Amino acid sequence: MKVFKQLFIILGINLAGDLLSRYLHLPIPGSITGMILLLVLLLTGVLKEKHIRETADFMIQNMGFFFIPATVGVLVSYHALDGYYFQTALVVVLSTVIVLSVTALSTQLLINLKEKWKR
Amino acid sequence: METITNAHLFGIFLTVGCFYLISLVRRKSGFNWLNPLLLSTVIIICILVLGEIPYEHYMKGGGVIHALLGPVTVVLALPLYRHRRLLVEHKYSIIGGIVSGVVSAIVSVIVLSRLLGMNEFLERSLIGHSVTTPIGIGLSDMLQANEGITIISIMITGLLGASIAPFMLKLLRVTHPVAKGLSIGTSSHALGTTKAIEMGETEGAMSGLAIGVAALTTVLIVILLQFMGWY
Known part of the structure; x- marks a missing residue:
């Protein structure tokens, strides 16, 4: 019963997010709208953590599983890259390393600055 | 064979089976570097190719x-809710960190693509490589780029981010858990988040x-770029 109740709530919020994104013509997909919606419901106390806890934790802890079909999809779309495999891989790899470093260093810098400011 | 593979049960069984068996090996052997998602993907692709099973069946x-x-x-949203105090405490650092990451993502794709002499169509397809799949597809459409390329770039980014993040963060001496988490999510979306x-x-x-x-933020910047007539 508990899992069904939790699934019912989570799927309902996802559906509500999809409807909001579509009918308000938001530039973000319904799942992200649903994530914001769930956060608002939790913060306002309309929903309690216990209403979704076990199912949500299961999904979060095993998130990789849900991505498998998407990554297998590479099998059919790699042809679009014909002739540009090396360049594309290089751009993506370098850019990822850059983004990771820039975000990590700038966040750490801002946090350190703030902590110095406080003292 | 066709009757077995061309059914809903086949794809579900194959995915659950691969993920479970690899997770089991990972736990029993203590090889924490084994990535169940990456390995499952490779094994499933091998099974489909070697068994000549159409992708549509899977x-x-x-x-x-x-x-x-x-x-x-x-x-x-649940882990966010659980950490709401941390979120409020570090709000400016969080916003500053994410925005600088997003800007570096877009700028690095544009600069690198041009340096390597790639065409603008490919460049536009790669702009969204760091964002989550559904938004990446949306961005690709907005820029009239190739969805398939965008999805591949998102997958490479996610798998790469998940595998190099611990090493990179150690190398850069980034120790604050907020900075570590933000950099992984910004650079390699939900796939990297599995590692975080x-x-x-x-x-x-x-x-x-x-x-x-x-x-x-990426969507907003791309809208701005289009508004300025860049794309």
């Missing part, structure tokens, strides 16, 4: 699992937060 069942990515994204969750609860929550905020 996706009958695979599509059912794929459809659950929606609710999985929605519940990422393993690193710790705070890292996971911040990575989950970064997925949404970084994706929204």
Whole structure:
């Protein structure tokens, strides 16, 4: 019963997010709208953590599983890259390393600055 | 054979089986570097190619699992809620960190693509490589680029981010869990977040937060670029 109740709530919020994104013509997909919606419901106390806890934790802890079909999809779309495999891989790899470093260093810098400011 | 593979059960069984068996090996052997998602993908692709099984057959069942990515994204709000105090405490650092990451993503793709002499169509397809899949597809459409290339670039980014993040963060001497989580989520979306969750609860929550905020920021910047007539 508990899992069904939790699934019912989570799927309902996802559906509500999809409807909001579509009918308000938001530039973000319904799942992200649903994530914001769930956060608002939790913060306002309309929903309690216990209403979704076990199912949500299961999904979060095993998130990789849900991505498998998407990554297998590479099998059919790699042809679009014909002739540009090396360049594309290089751009993506370098850019990822850059983004990771820039975000990590700038966040750490801002946090350190703030902590110095406080003292 | 066809009657077995061309059914919903086949894709679901194959995915569940691979993920379970690899996770089991990982736990029993203590090889924590084994990535169940990456390995499952490789094994399933091998099975499909060697067994001459059409991708469409696999996706009958695979599509059912794929459809659950929606609710999985929605519940990422829970770790955020659990860390709401941290969120308020570091709000400026968080916004500053994510925005600088998103800007570096877009600028680095444009600069690198031009340096390597790639065409503008490919460049536009790669702009969204750091964002979560559904938004990346949306961006690709907005820029009239190739969805397939965008999806591949998102997958490479996610798998790469998940595998190099611990090493890179150690190399850069980044130790604050907020900075670690944000950088993983901003650079390698939900796929990287699977690694952030393993690193710790705070890292996971911040990575989950970064997925949404970084994706929204990317969309806004691309709209701005289009408005300015760049694309």
